[in-house]
């Protein structure tokens with residue numbers, strides 16, 4: 119796999135830690151030139167070239183795309199990974215400000231990421247080369263099934279699922295040579311859980327969340343990074359408009375566990 123992505127240029131957002139950092143590192147190992155884009159300067163040095171970037175700002179997207187096209191000259195892979203949890207608020211407790219903040223990062227940020235990815239890929243023409251352009255949007259199992267809370271996060275991730283299908287269909291009909299898919303992880307041990315780890319301790323928290331997954335554990339970031347790598351590469355060349363669920367059978371097991379009752 120060493121040079122599988124040689125000559126390809128990839129942008130990965132949200133790379134200071136977790137799934138984004140693991141994805142950027144694996145894409146780089148596969149030969150891609152990676153631009154790591156994050157609000158947090160701690161992302162500098164994880165892999166590739168760091169650019170400070172706010173996915174919720176359209177001006178920031180315009181600047182990022184212009185910078186990448188000027189310096190790298192092309193764009194082949196976009197991984198829209200940056201996200202925030204926004205807390206566990208319900209329909210009764212979530213403020214409009216919190217709702218809007220979560221939508222702006224988790225939903226609108228992905229919409230903008232797709233919009234500017236297509237603009238960049240069309241200009242540099244990955245579809246005309248042997249390779250295809252690939253957009254990978256990180257959603258969540260929360261985009262597949264309802265939760266009482268966090269309502270803002272659940273709604274945003276549900277939007278990512280269907281906007282990804284809309285982008286996939288549009289690009290296919292336009293014959294752009296650009297694929298778009300969503301990834302739906304279950305629990306992954308990343309910094310997104312830091313507030314919970316601070317309350318209950320990391321090992322204890324991991325055990326409790328892991329037990330909710332039929333596979334018996336949470337995922338590590340690299341396991342999701344490999345899903346991203348596969349979707350980014352031509353190995354998934356006929357996969358577009360798909361929702362790739364990587365959740366240790368969490369969503370598969372819901373009915374079985376409901377019928378079995380609490381253990």
Ligand code: NAI
Nearest residue numbers: 132133134136137157172173200201258305306308309310
């Ligand atoms: P993380 O907290 O380790 O990483 C999130 C990254 O996004 C950080 O580097 C942060 O600086 C960056 N970020 C936040 N807001 C940003 C903004 N406005 N602009 C640019 N960068 C920004 O979280 P994790 O877990 O790696 O999450 C990655 C994605 O995976 C998120 O979209 C998350 O919702 C999703 N996800 C995570 C799951 C988990 O269990 N960890 C489960 C399902 C989905």
